[in-house]
Amino acid sequence: MEVNEQIAIDHGLKSDEYKKICQLLKRTPNITELGIFSAMWNEHCSYKSSRLHLKKLPTKGKKVIQGPGENAGVIDIEDGDAIVFKIESHNHPSFIEPYQGAATGVGGIMRDVFTMGARPIANLNSIHFGSPQHKKTKNLLRGVVHGIGGYGNCMGVPTIAGQTSFDSSYNGNILVNAMTLGLVKKNKIFYSKAAGLNKPVIYVGSKTGRDGIHGASMASASFDEKIEEKKPTVQVGDPFTEKLLLEACLELMAGDSIIAIQDMGAAGLTSSSIEMASKGNLGIEIDLNKVPCRETKMTPYEIMLSESQERMLIVLENGKEETAKKIFDKWNLDFAVIGKTTNSKNIELFFNQEQVTKIPVNILVENSPMYDRKWKKSKLPKKNKIKNEVLKELKIKDVLKKILSNQNICSKEWIWQQYDHTVMGDTIQKPGGDSGVVRVHGTNKAVAASVDSSAVYCWAHPLTGGKQVVAESWRNLISVGATPIAITNCLNFGSPEKEDNMGEFVECVQGIGEASKYLNFPVVSGNVSFYNQTKEVGIKPTPSIGGVGLIKDYKKMISMDLKEIDNLVLIIGKTEGHIDQSLFARTILDEKNGPPPEVNLFNEKNNGESILNLIDKEYVKSAHDISLGGLLVAISKMCIKGNKGIKINKSKNLMNEIEYFFSEDQGRYLIEINKEDLKEVTKILDKNSVYYEEFGIITKNDIIINEKTKLTIDELKSYYTSWLAKYMS
């Protein structure tokens, strides 16, 4: 087939990008080469709209072993141990085919982690659906949950935490972000940088089929009414093969055969081979007839662009082929020497003894387009004036009932019960808490992880929203007693070609950067997903932040369930009564405008560190951060989980009760302490200038507020637990 500009445009390339390709090659590319360019230069692989802004994120720190640019980030957790982790989106495929889309998202991120030599020890996910009333939502939710479970459960990796939200902006474009943590010895980390000439290039794993061709290009375009036609671009997952691949790779990695290893994810063999060559400043030569194929008569174009799952590319030391083959034979996986490294600095492909591709690697990587897209700055919206009369008419009990059973607050047990969260025998905090926690097997240490996003805040004011998500991730780790170390981010946005959406991206990234810098909570890995929109409408900006922290002595881990009657509950951080953009404002007042709560990074850091100090001194019996829904929602969850009540006395001279109980001011936590420790605790808080209030005293059952409002724990439980199960039944 003769290549021309129209064919290039059909491949998702822009007209000037095609011209640039011809110019750089000094000729017209053939169809295979055009396919390779389209795979490498699409938004998903090249980060062409985001690179400029991502550069500004803080990525370094004392604990950072590997920042962005590898398969995943790596942090130091002492004693020679390291955690490899990353979050990645699989939004577009999951909307087209929820089960396979979500499953292969989970498979892909686990591969990113074990490619680096780490055994996956925990999975998390952040999933966002359209309005519950939308006709597709139920099936999408069911399919995604089954897909995540289907893959993760079979792999035997516990899914320990997650986040689910519903918002009509996702009606035509759901979000599925999957995160994995792996454990590795610091001196056994594997990278994707090829080195040395004439080293054998090995293909292992599943055979290559025609599935997923153009998957990455599909993920780089908006949806329209022809979306169903794109089903063949969705990959099909095989967790069993991935489990074998995991064990085989780890077995091979225990020796010294591997020079470089890279999984075949988006853009398959194309991006994996080019990345390895590019990082090593080498050339690579592949005989495509040697690639194990599942189907007959596959063309070079199809082989290079297939996104068949569960495949890896390895550069081996010379002479290690037999050792490696033995291992893959044992696990019944395909193994083929398909090429070698060269000094040509070209990628050269052969098929039926003919050269079908010859492109200088640097053209594909360093010369890939980078855009400084136009973007629009957001103004901070004006505060709403909420009339006191409106608030006074509301009964606390009615409001709490509505908010606790709201789809974005209620218990997600229906979801996480379908995920194996206890396999591997080290899960010490299950889903439903502030963070999931797994022990580092055989040690006294544990790793905490949480995934968060606040699309509503980001939509109202991206800069504040970006900061807030990082702060919330930080608080969720602190609440379980973990010292926050680093984050990974999955940036889900609309079209970068629209100034509004691009502005949301730029300012969210700026907010994330500011907060992570201030909190010394660097970004070590991540991914960008643009074009999350259907026709002209983009989703609410949704950066998901995956935070990871370390608990040095797992016996000191904190959970949110109230522990003991007569203990005191303190509020850490000041309640100012910020109602705009709260769940209360949206669901009760139907008010969607106004600024999100302000994020004061000094207070975040100070309050968080002070709580860690109290936890270390063993004063804290339970803790929970106050986020979506506000104070009363936070204490309700603590009561429900601990099966205890609380007597709350709010002094009358403060703000209106509704504002007090349902505002979403940041930087706040609830902590439970022993009465006798009050003096010592307040001494420490005072010394650190941390604002606190005595909130209430723990009782056997019932939440009682100022003697006049009374709710039983059973009532609270039924509000909190019934919505999702009922919706899905």
Add this chain to the structure above:
Amino acid sequence: MKSSVITFPGSNCDRDMDVALKKFGFKNKMVWHDDNELPKSDLVVLPGGFSYGDYLRCGSMASKSKIMQSVINFAKSGGLVMGICNGFQILVETGLVPGVLLRNKYLEFICKNVFVKLDNKENAYFKNLNKDILEFHIAHNEGNYFCTKDQLKEIKDNNQIAIYYCNSEGKIEDQYNPNGSIKNIAGIFNKEKNVLGMMPHPERMIDESLSGEDGSLFFKNLLNNIK
């Protein structure tokens, strides 16, 4: 006491079982599915997971793997063989224990703590246990035990029902049945009671920081009974 845990391709609770057995004093060996011979063992465990991906009927491929002939012979000669979760599915497929395991009633994977009531303590697994109700943990998609009326009569007559799903007080009712199992059955024996298949994972309940500690009771007791 010597134990062996079989690793099939796709097993994923083999390590957890190894950890548990060793913690309570077993000398455990991991045995590869493709081996011919079992090492000398007092107990053989078929662990949980998704053997061969379980793309066919769960456990059916594994029941035909090389090592299984040796496991079957061991069981037939009176050796203790315990199948947990996928291991139970494999046992059913070998015919060592009667019945089948169907997909969970609500067609969803389920991972949570459950209570089980012991029905029969006249065996090496539960003899001398000072509790009748244990808190165990389940994590499966196909744990809905089913058998014919005749089989049910037979296993009842032979006291082959090992554990039932129940509540914390030991009430065996439909509402405490997580997966639709016939008569709330969570585990059964062969006629001779040396082979036990059960859905719950005692190996996930061996430490106060985990889901509970009734697994510890189970393993300690088992070791004492074998000694």
